[in-house]
Amino acid sequence: MTHAFRSRLASAAVVVGLVCAGAPALAGPAVAAQPGTTRAASAASARSLPDTDVLSRVIEVKYAEAHWNWTAWSDSTPVAFGDAQPDYQCAEFVARALAAAGLVPGLGPDAPQDDYFHYTAPNGKVYDLLLISELPQYNNLSAYLEDSGIGEDVGDQPAAARPGDIVVTYLGPDGTPSHVGLVSHAATATGEATVDAHNNARLDYGYHYYAPSHLVRLVPNAFLEVWAWAAAQKALHPAPQPTPSAPSAPQKLLGVPSLTDPAGPQV
Numbered sequence: 001m002t003h004a005f006r007s008r009l010a011s012a013a014v015v016v017g018l019v020c021a022g023a024p025a026l027a028g029p030a031v032a033a034q035p036g037t038t039r040a041a042s043a044a045s046a047r048s049l050p051d052t053d054v055l056s057r058v059i060e061v062k063y064a065e066a067h068w069n070w071t072a073w074s075d076s077t078p079v080a081f082g083d084a085q086p087d088y089q090c091a092e093f094v095a096r097a098l099a100a101a102g103l104v105p106g107l108g109p110d111a112p113q114d115d116y117f118h119y120t121a122p123n124g125k126v127y128d129l130l131l132i133s134e135l136p137q138y139n140n141l142s143a144y145l146e147d148s149g150i151g152e153d154v155g156d157q158p159a160a161a162r163p164g165d166i167v168v169t170y171l172g173p174d175g176t177p178s179h180v181g182l183v184s185h186a187a188t189a190t191g192e193a194t195v196d197a198h199n200n201a202r203l204d205y206g207y208h209y210y211a212p213s214h215l216v217r218l219v220p221n222a223f224l225e226v227w228a229w230a231a232a233q234k235a236l237h238p239a240p241q242p243t244p245s246a247p248s249a250p251q252k253l254l255g256v257p258s259l260t261d262p263a264g265p266q267v
Helices: 002-006 010-021 041-046 049-066 090-100 113-117 141-148 223-238
Strands: 068-073 075-078 151-153 168-170 179-185 194-197 204-205 213-218
Touching: 010 041, 041 151, 049 179, 049 194, 049 213, 049 223, 090 113, 090 141, 090 179, 141 151, 141 223, 179 204
Parallel strands: none
Antiparallel strands: 068 075, 151 213, 168 179, 168 213, 179 194, 194 204
8 A cells, every 4th residue: 555545544544543442552541651751762853753653652662661571461570680571472572562552453452462363453364463483374573564564674773773663683593583672762872772672571671682683663653554554454354244153063072172272482
C-alpha cells in the first residue's frame, strides 16, 4: 500500500486505534506519566519528530523500563540484572512494548502469552511474536514489522538509534537473527545508545553488546501508518464467518490421543 493511500486513511485509523484493545496505553497511565519520561526522549529528539512519533516512542520505552526485570509477563517479581527470564524472553518483551504503544492492532500489552504466539494480524496472517529467530513454519516478529510497514531495517547504524527503535542481533546459524532489544536512549556526545532487553535482563545496556546487529527504525508516524494498514487490510481480508458443524465424539472415546498446540519457540 502506498504512503499516500495510508495517509488518506489516517484520520479513520486514529479513531479505530483509540477505541480498539490494541492501544489501551494511549488512554491510560502511560500518557498521564509522559512529563516524567525525559530520559526516554531528549528534548532535541522530541523537536525532530512528529507528535505521534514522540508519544509512541515514549510509551514503548516507559513500558520497557517498567518491565525489564519481570519474571514473566504476568509476574512482576524482579530478577537481578543479567539473570535469565525463560518465561519472558526477548521477542515477547519487545512485542509487548510495541503493543503498549498501540503498534500491534488488536493486541494489548497485558494480553495472554498465547495471543502473542498466535497473533492474527489484520492481513489475515498469523504471527509468532514470541520469536525473532528464522523458522520456516513461523512468521516472526521481524516479519510483522516488515509486513505492517512500521519497521525499516537500516542496517548497522548505531549512531542513528532513537528511543523506541529496535535492535536485532545476528548470531544465529548462517548469520540469522538470534536476539532483539529495544533502544532506550540515543547516543550522546560522550556515550553510545543504550538498549533494554530480556533473557538476560538488561536495562540501559550498551548498544555494542548486541553486535553484529541491524537497527530496525520505526517509520515516521508509525502509529498512524499501522492503523491505516489495519483498516485497509481488514477491508481486503474480512474475518470469515463460522459455519455450523455437526458435533463430534470426544477424542478419548475414539481412542485418539489429545492434540495440543506446542509451547512455541521463545527466542
